[in-house]
Amino acid sequence: MSEAVPSSTGYWKKNQQRLAPWLFLAPGMAMFVIYVLFPIIESIWISFHDWDGLGDKVWIGLGNYVELMGDNSFYTSLKNNVLWLVLYLLSIPAGLAVALFLNQTVTGIRLYKSLFFFPFVISQVVVGLIFTWFYAPDFGLFSKLIENLTGQQIAILADERFVTYGIIVAGLWPQTAYCMILYLTGLNNINPEQVEAARMDGAKGIKLLWYVVLPQLAPATFIAMVVTVIGSLRSFDLVSIMTSGGPYGSSQVLSYFMYEQALSEYGFRMGYGAAIAVVLFLIMMIFITLFIVRMLMQERNS
Known part of the structure; x- marks a missing residue:
């Protein structure tokens, strides 16, 4: 008399293909829930309380948000974040331009790639210190250059008119290197047959780039856009190191x-x-959602 197969074993054999992907996804999903989703929900919950981090939470509803709407420092920070967002996006075309230059087969190209890759591998703290010295009124290279051109020194990080622009320039240096890496990877995956066919049809220069190369770089552009937007909105380390606000x-x-x-x-x-x-x-989610919706619409249209 044969033994009966346990029901659990039979269920697994029948549904193995359907369940296996979820088993592989389970660790990542658990990490996402614990370290991303739960902190987001907890932060929203804490925002409705008056709490010093140690004592009891006191429910105040929308009190923190009402106070925030009347805080001038909040509007200054929001304005600076918008400025960061707009100017930080310059790293995407800059990274593309550098990637197109480095994608050539010329003597010493590996050395050039290493030099352009260098800002990406160093810490943002180091970047902040380098640019702090670069802007220093007494011995900074930028300050000396401005003095030679205009006859007077400008303390970039001590002037309310220029300080935010100075920090953004410091942030653009490593961010451009990151976008460059994304586009170099994308350029290596471009279909050479499409490029050759376009050249045979007479396409070259800007037309070749716009109609043949850039459409194939759309995934790299999307990643660069999302990462750049997130980086511009959470620009904490450079501000902390260079000016402390x-x-x-x-x-x-x-x-x-x-x-x-x-x-x-x-x-x-x-x-x-x-x-x-x-x-x-919420600001991050709005921008990222807009990018995702636009990308999906472009894919459907194509």
């Missing part, structure tokens, strides 16, 4: 403003900091 809070961004309110000497206002974090998260 100064002078007089003029270079603050939302991420640094959040840190300043929640974790610094301002009183450990965790609820208020969480409200700033929620606003920053």
Whole structure:
């Protein structure tokens, strides 16, 4: 008499192909829930409370958001983040231009690739220190150059008019290198037959780039766009290293403003900091959603 096959074994054999992908996805999904989804929900919950991080939470509803709408520092940080977002996007065409240059077969191209790749591998803290010295009024190269051209020195990081632009330039250096890497990878995967066919039809220069090369680089452009937007909106480290939000809070961004309110000497206002974090998260989600919708529409049209 043969033994009966356990029901669990029979169920697995019948549904193995359907269940196997979920078993492979389970660890990643668990990490996403624990380290991404849960903190987002917890931050939203904390934003409705007055909390110092140690004592009891006091429910205040939308009180933190109402206070935020009347805080001048919030609008300064928001304005600077918009400025970061607009100017940071320059790293995408700059990265494409560098990638097109480095995609050539010329003598010493590996050395050039190493030099352009270097900003990507060094820490943002190091980048901030380098540009702080670069802008230094007494001995900085940029300051000396401006002095030779105009006859006077400009303290970039101490001037409210220029400080945010100076930090953004520092951020563009490694971000351009990152976009360059994405586009170099995309250029290596371009179909050479399409390029040759376009050249036989008389396409060259800008037309070849616009109608043949760029459409094939759309995945790299999408990744570069999303990463650049996220990087511009969470630009904390450079601001912290180069100016600490100064002078007089003029270079603050939302991420640094959040840190300043929640974790610094301002009183450990965790609820208020969480409200700033929620606003920053919503701004990121709006931009990323727009990019995804646009990409899906382009794929459907093509």
